[in-house]
Amino acid sequence: MTFPRWIAALTMTLAAAASQAYDFKTVGANPVILYDAPSTKGGKLFVVPRGAPLEVVLAYGEWLKVRDVSGELAWTEAKGLSAKRNVIVKMANLKVRANPDDSAAAVFTADKGVLLEVADSANGGWIKVRHRDGLVGYVKNSEVWGI
Structure with missing residues (x-):
């Protein structure tokens, strides 16, 4: 060649x-x-x-x-x-919100390294996640790894 x-x-x-x-x-x-x-x-x-x-x-x-x-x-x-999607929390004390909004109430707090299942994507850089305990909420894409 x-x-x-x-x-x-x-x-x-x-x-x-x-x-x-x-x-x-x-x-x-x-x-x-x-x-x-x-x-x-x-x-x-x-x-x-x-x-x-x-x-x-x-x-x-x-x-x-x-x-x-x-x-x-x-x-x-x-x-x-x-093909199932999970993400890992990148920061300590991440507030998982009730709605995809910074001012929404926190449903629960997740520590750095916690695995969350991706339940659905949302608009504006947010995703809906589920904790293994069944709690569901929203986090920003930038706050987790795996997206």
Whole structure:
């Protein structure tokens, strides 16, 4: 392959990769192992608990390259993830509101690191969430990770 063709092929590959939208998945019923390579023969890096959101940055066959809440990149098997959406609270004492409005009453308070299920999206940068105890309310997209 000549140099100009190689550059053109590389450019097209990078453009295709850049156009891929990032997606979030949730760890399914069982914890998943994150590896340093797309193979069970790779080094085991972390175990991610069920329900945790992971950002999918690349798909390679049955393997996904994912980013966790701390920003670390690793590989996991696609079969261990679900399309269900959960988010992680990014700040201490987050007020989950009754309505998608800063002045709405707080339904409950969630601490940093708490998992919340995404119940629905709302307008203006808010999402409707559900706590595992059944409480439902609204948080801003910027206050959680996984959106």
